[in-house]
Amino acid sequence: xxxxxxxxxxxxxxxxxxxxxxxxxxxxxxxxxxxxxxxxxxxxxxxxxxxxxxxxxxxxxxxxxxxxxxxxxxxxxxxxxxxxxxxxxxxxxxxxxxxxxxxxxxxxxxxxxxxxxxxxxxxxxxxxxxxxxxxxxxxxxxxxxxxxxxxxxxxxxxxxxxxxxxxxxxxxxxxxxxxxxxxxxxxxxxxxxxxxxxxxxxxxxxxxxxxxxxxxxxxxxxxxxxxxxxxxxxxxxxxxxxxxxxxxxxxxxxxxxxxxxxxxxxxxxxxxxxxxxxxxxxxxxxxxxxxxxxxxxxxxxxxxxxxxxxxxxxxxxxxxxxxxxxxxxxxxxxxxxxxxxxxxxxxxxxxxxxxxxxxxxxxxxxx
Numbered sequence: 001x002x003x004x005x006x007x008x009x010x011x012x013x014x015x016x017x018x019x020x021x022x023x024x025x026x027x028x029x030x031x032x033x034x035x036x037x038x039x040x041x042x043x044x045x046x047x048x049x050x051x052x053x054x055x056x057x058x059x060x061x062x063x064x065x066x067x068x069x070x071x072x073x074x075x076x077x078x079x080x081x082x083x084x085x086x087x088x089x090x091x092x093x094x095x096x097x098x099x100x101x102x103x104x105x106x107x108x109x110x111x112x113x114x115x116x117x118x119x120x121x122x123x124x125x126x127x128x129x130x131x132x133x134x135x136x137x138x139x140x141x142x143x144x145x146x147x148x149x150x151x152x153x154x155x156x157x158x159x160x161x162x163x164x165x166x167x168x169x170x171x172x173x174x175x176x177x178x179x180x181x182x183x184x185x186x187x188x189x190x191x192x193x194x195x196x197x198x199x200x201x202x203x204x205x206x207x208x209x210x211x212x213x214x215x216x217x218x219x220x221x222x223x224x225x226x227x228x229x230x231x232x233x234x235x236x237x238x239x240x241x242x243x244x245x246x247x248x249x250x251x252x253x254x255x256x257x258x259x260x261x262x263x264x265x266x267x268x269x270x271x272x273x274x275x276x277x278x279x280x281x282x283x284x285x286x287x288x289x290x291x292x293x294x295x296x297x298x299x300x301x302x303x304x305x306x307x308x309x310x311x312x313x314x315x316x317x318x319x320x321x322x323x324x325x326x327x328x329x330x331x332x333x334x335x336x337x338x339x340x341x342x343x344x345x346x347x348x349x350x351x352x353x354x355x356x357x358x359x360x361x362x363x364x365x366x367x
Contacts, residue, residue, distance in 0.1 A: 001336060002322065003314050010038060012342035015362030020336060033346050036357060040321040040335050041081025041343030042299050045151060045219075045260065045328060046126060046241055046291040049074065050085045054106065064109050069118055076120040076366045078296045079356050081343040082325070082333060083123055084150050085110065089139040090130030090203070092195065101135055103127065104142040111147065120366035122343075124150035124328075127216070131156050131203040132196040140210040150328050152211035153219035153241055154204060154232075156196070208235045217328050219260075222275075226251040233257060239289060239327045244275035249286040258327050260289035263298035266305055282309050289327060290319045300347070304354045 009027055011019040026032050053067035053074075075083050087103040107125055114123050125148055129136055143149055211218045217239070220232035224244045229251035232240065239258040242265075243249045252259050261278035262271075270277045281287045290306070292299040299320050307316035325334025333341040346358035359367035 001314065002318070005037075005313060010336060010344060012344070012360070012363035015342050015364075017336065017338050017340050017342050017344075020338060031358075033357075036346050036348045038336070039317050039345050039347060041121075041333070041341075041345055041359070041361065042079045042303075042320045043082045043324040043328075043330070043334055044075065044080045044292055044296075044299060044320075045084045045239075045289065045324045046086050046153070046293060047075075047083060047296060048086055048294050049292075049296055050087070050106075050110075052294075064106060065113060065118075068110055068113050072119045072121060072123070073367075075296055076359055076361070077356075078292075079300045079345045079347075079359055079367075080292070080296060081121045081341075081345075081359065081361045081366075082330070083121060084126035084328065085123055086126040086128050086153075088128045088130060090128075090133030090136035090155075091139065092130075092133050101139050103139060107143070107147060121361050122333075124148045126151040126153065128153050128155050128221075129203070129207040129210075131207060132192060132200050133203070134195065134199065136199070136203045137206045137210070140207065143210075143214060145213070145215050147214070149214045149216045150330075151219055152207060152214065152216045153221050154207055154235070154237075155221045156200065156204075204235075212236075220257075223248040223252070229255060229257065241291070242275075242293075243281075244271075244273075246276055246280065246284065246286070249276070249281050249284075253286060258288040258323065259286055260291055260324075260327075261287055262293035263290050263302035264293055264295050266290065266302045267295075267298050279309065282306055288319065289323045291324075300345075300354050300356060304349065304352070308352070 006022050007024050008020060008022040009030055010017060050071045053071040054062050054064055056062055087106060089103045091101045127149055129152055131154060218235060218237050219239050219241050220237045221241045222244050223229050223232055223240050226247055229248050233255040237257055239260055240252045241260050242262055243252060243259060249259050261281060265271050266278040290302045303316045303320045306319060307313040310316055322334040333343055342360060342363035344360045348355045348357055
C-alpha cells in the first residue's frame with residue numbers, strides 16, 4: 001500500500017481494482033500468493049529498449065513489428081505494465097555521426113500495433129528532443145496531440161557539458177559504439193559544438209512550445225548546475241531525468257521538480273559516465289523516480305535496493321509506480337487503490353533479489 005504493508009486480498013473486475021480487503025482469509029476462487037508481495041505494476045518513463053530491438057546491431061534494421069512485439073513482451077516479463085517508449089527526434093545529417101528521422105514512422109507502427117491489440121502492456125510515446133540537431137522542429141511538427149506523446153525531454157549531448165563533461169568518457173562511449181578513430185572523434189566533437197551554436201537556443205524554445213501543443217509533460221535531461229535547473233523550471237519542466245550532480249538535484253528539490261535517476265546507476269553503484277551516483281542522491285533524500293534506462297529488468301531490482309537503503313519498502317516501491325505515474329499525470333494507475341487499473345505484480349524476495357512470479361495488466365495475466 002502507499003504507506004504500509006498489509007496481509008489481504010485484491011479483487012479486480014473488468015480490468016479495474018474494485019476491492020482491497022485486509023486479513024488472512026483467502027476468498028473463494030482467489031489466487032493464494034502464499035506470503036508473496038503484491039505490488040502495483042511498474043511505470044517506466046524512459047527506456048531506450050525499443051531502439052535496441054529495431055537495431056540489434058549497428059546498421060541492422062530489424063523488421064519493426066516483430067521488434068515491437070518482442071520489446072513489449074520483454075517489458076511485461078520484467079513487471080513493467082506502463083511504458084513511455086523513448087524515440088529520438090532531431091536528426092544530424094552532416095559529420096561522422098548521422099541520425100535518421102525514423103521517429104514518426106516507428107511511432108505510426110507502434111500506435112497501429114497498439115490499436116490492433118498486439119501488446120500486453122500500456123504504451124505511450126516519449127520524444128527525446130535533441131536540441132542541437134538539424135531537423136528537430138520539422139520532426140516534432142509531424143506529431144499531433146492524438147499520438148499519445150506523454151513526454152518531451154530536452155536533450156543536449158554537446159561534448160564538454162552535462163552528461164559528457166568528461167571527454168574521455170565520451171570518447172570511450174562513441175569509440176565503442178561507432179568505431180571512431182582519434183581524428184574522426186575530434187571532427188565529431190567539432191561538428192556537435194557547431195550544431196549547438198547554430199541551433200541550441202532556437203530549438204530549445206521551439207521544443208518547449210511543441211510540448212505544450214502536444215499536451216506532453218516536459219522533462220529536462222542531464223542538468224548539471226543550479227543555473228541549468230533554473231532554466232528548466234522556467235521552461236515548465238515537470239521532472240528531471242538523470243541530473244549529474246548533487247547541486248542540480250538539490251536545485252530540483254528547491255524548484256519542486258521531481259528527480260529521476262537510472263536503475264543501472266543504482267545497481268552498479270555509480271554512473272557509467274562518471275556523474276553522481278543514484279545511491280548518493282537517495283541517501284540525501286533527493287531521489288523521487290527510478291527509470292530502467294537501458295536495462296528493463298533493473299527497475300524492479302532497483303526498488304528493492306532502495307528499500308534496503310531507506311528501510312522503507314512502500315517508499316521504495318513508489319519510486320517505480322506511484323511517483324512516475326504522478327509525474328506524467330496518469331491518475332488511473334501506479335497504486336493499489338479501488339478504481340485504479342488492475343496492474344499488479346506478484347513478487348517473492350530471494351535473498352537480495354526480487355523474483356517476479358506473476359504480472360497482470362488490467363487484470364489479464366501477461367507474464
